[in-house]
Amino acid sequence: MKRVFINGYGSIGSRIAQFISDDHDVEIAGVGKYSPDEKVAEALSRGFKVFVPKNKIDSFNNFRISGDIESVIGECDLVIDASPGGIGYLNKKNVYEPKKIRAIFQGGEKITGDKAVAQLLFNSRVNYEKAFDKQFVMQGSCNVTGMGRILQPLKEKYGSKIKRFDAILLRRWADLEDLKTEVKDSIEWTPSPHHDEDVKSYMGADTPLFIRVFKIPTRQMHVHVMDIRFNGATPNASEIIDLYKNEYGVATLYGVKGTKDIRDFAESVKFSFKDTNMIHIHADILQVQDDVVKLTYSDDQTGIVVPENHLLMQAMLFKRKRDDAFRHTEELFHMTEKKRLLEEHFKK
Numbered sequence: 001m002k003r004v005f006i007n008g009y010g011s012i013g014s015r016i017a018q019f020i021s022d023d024h025d026v027e028i029a030g031v032g033k034y035s036p037d038e039k040v041a042e043a044l045s046r047g048f049k050v051f052v053p054k055n056k057i058d059s060f061n062n063f064r065i066s067g068d069i070e071s072v073i074g075e076c077d078l079v080i081d082a083s084p085g086g087i088g089y090l091n092k093k094n095v096y097e098p099k100k101i102r103a104i105f106q107g108g109e110k111i112t113g114d115k116a117v118a119q120l121l122f123n124s125r126v127n128y129e130k131a132f133d134k135q136f137v138m139q140g141s142c143n144v145t146g147m148g149r150i151l152q153p154l155k156e157k158y159g160s161k162i163k164r165f166d167a168i169l170l171r172r173w174a175d176l177e178d179l180k181t182e183v184k185d186s187i188e189w190t191p192s193p194h195h196d197e198d199v200k201s202y203m204g205a206d207t208p209l210f211i212r213v214f215k216i217p218t219r220q221m222h223v224h225v226m227d228i229r230f231n232g233a234t235p236n237a238s239e240i241i242d243l244y245k246n247e248y249g250v251a252t253l254y255g256v257k258g259t260k261d262i263r264d265f266a267e268s269v270k271f272s273f274k275d276t277n278m279i280h281i282h283a284d285i286l287q288v289q290d291d292v293v294k295l296t297y298s299d300d301q302t303g304i305v306v307p308e309n310h311l312l313m314q315a316m317l318f319k320r321k322r323d324d325a326f327r328h329t330e331e332l333f334h335m336t337e338k339k340r341l342l343e344e345h346f347k348k
């Protein structure tokens with residue numbers, strides 16, 4: 001049985017730990033906690049062993065701690081790092097490389113420059129097999145993951161008939177459960193967003209993609225407003241909708257007034273963590289004008305990368321065939337059923 005350690009138990013780490021604990025092919029050796037807060041009790045109550053940094057053990061006196069992170073990592077086959085953006089790089093240098101351990105990093109890290117954590121940025125729709133023999137792989141961020149689900153089917157069907165993709169990403173300010181971050185009453189912009197480079201790393205450097213990014217005062221998902229310009233013949237709206245009918249992790253919805261409608265529905269039908277784990281095309285505002293398809297979709301920021309981490313874990317640990325890996329992920333995440341429920345509720 002392969003042993004996996006989840007290093008960092010915040011928004012993403014706690015979700016990954018919870019879902020992967022239902023996977024009987026792996027054993028969760030434990031989760032890494034860095035501050036003695038309420039999340040320690042939560043992890044313990046969910047049955048996880050909690051490990052902490054050696055130099056901080058004393059501050060966790062009030063909790064039942066199983067040992068130090070540095071030691072347990074040496075006994076694992078894979079670490080899923082879910083630390084805050086940029087810290088994964090330090091973990092790689094200080095712990096994973098010296099211990100020769102394999103690791104998955106999250107989308108707040110970099111894949112180029114001095115602080116790169118990996119050469120490969122994973123997107124299950126595009127480069128699943130490339131992760132097989134890698135020591136380090138980075139899972140794309142939520143926005144970068146969602147874009148692959150939109151761009152790859154378009155590329156496969158229309159190829160060079162597409163002239164360019166111009167996208168505006170409207171990013172949520174903080175996650176639902178992140179009550180420490182104040183949601184500021186302001187719209188901020190990101191001068192050199194990482195998204196272009198990240199998406200092109202798996203879609204190809206010549207992808208004609210141009211992204212602008214704005215952070216908006218909400219906790220309820222991201223929205224991508226994308227203009228797809230064609231050379232000559234341009235598909236109509238129903239052709240675009242058909243293209244995504246059978247795409248894994250893409251739901252096509254009607255009548256949604258805003259992202260909170262989707263979260264509220266997810267909560268009402270008891271999706272774990274109120275996540276849909278997917279992107280949602282808003283079909284009633286899809287427009288085609290002359291040579292431009294104007295597509296808008298929302299992206300479940302916390303949920304979307306969790307099944308992706310599970311797929312990546314299977315690629316790295318088991319080199320499982322892609323179809324088998326998707327089948328197994330489906331057993332844990334029930335994405336097809338979630339998509340069915342969403343599409344049935346938000347129907348034409």
Ligand code: NAD
Binds near residue numbers: 011
């Ligand atoms: P978070 O702040 O909720 O959680 C990070 C956790 O890591 C915290 O519990 C923190 O105490 C812990 N930590 C501190 N130092 C650490 C260390 N040295 N090693 C390991 N863990 C440490 O952050 P998050 O939102 O879960 O984000 C984690 C990563 O996932 C980031 O790279 C982020 O960009 C990426 N990501 C986040 C989202 C999202 O919606 N929140 C979506 C996709 C990707």
